[in-house]
Amino acid sequence: MRRFADLHLRFPKGGLKELGDMLSLASDLGYSLVAVSFSPSRMEEMKRAKALCSDLGLDLATRVDLEPKNPGGLLRNLRRLRRRFEVIAVRCLRKDVARQAAKDRRVDLLNFPTDPVRRERLRFDHPEAVLASGALSALELNASTILRARGSQRARLLATMRGEVEEARRMEVPLIFSSGAESPYGLRAPRDLASLLTLLDVEWEKALDTVSERPLSIVERNRERLREGFISPGVRVIRREGEE
């Protein structure tokens, strides 16, 4: 049976109570793992959210969204935060940041502007797809971006996103689809999310992968890397010299 994951829940304005409602609803909707985006200064709230999730039988992955002003800023943030969070997403609001993020193996998700006009200019393009295919980063699309847009803006956005999906497919860059929810009303059931992705010409089975296998494998890979004794994939320290 498929397990589902939503890798992008934003920390709600209503605080921990509202986050609790979101987590409870996510559990009811059939998700087995969710990632909540925390600010690095909110470590206490992160611990309490973990406790909430363990009561619900829901797996919580910690995520941070970086919004660097330049590639140097991105590198500094990655050095500081990579070992503290299970998922690192970069909001690519500049081309040079997008290129740096796409080629850096410490970045998990590439996120692009939600504004349709800005998105057209800063879209996930071929050079970024080439760089990302040689690294580990995946392209993340948010349902909230599609849901917020209206009328002709939505049509433009869907066209841009369809181009991004096609680029990712050509260069075999993994695609992740998340809700980007900021309240319980922004959440959608896993198969409902996948159905939104069919608007971007993604086949049904592949759309389901973007809300199940792909996000789960990213979290699994990072947890393995964050575990003590990790050297490289498949290699870890079992015992040190002189230890029993």
Add this chain to the structure above:
Amino acid sequence: MKAKRRYRYVGFKVLSPTPLGGEEIREGVWRSITDLFGAYGLSKIGPKMIEYNEESSIGIIRCSHLHLPMLRASLASITSLRGNPTALFVLRVSGTLKALRTALKGLKNSLRTSSQGL
């Protein structure tokens, strides 16, 4: 000979801060379909509201079996009704109304959060 039209019955639950009537839900769904797929899409999906229970906020819509993902996407893209934030979740899909009603009975307590009136 004309092929028999096959349907899918979609059970859904509405999450909204204020109770909504069946007609409001129906209008919202139809509007969402025409926003996404136009009149042509609406004619292909062929939706029909079978029932809606205001107490449990659970309803059933019938659609053409070939266009189920289109209906699902339309339901998922509803974000507000009557000026209130709203979300629709598909609970179960079935080929027969009887099987769906049986399955939905077992899901009466599903989405506990929503029934607590967020």
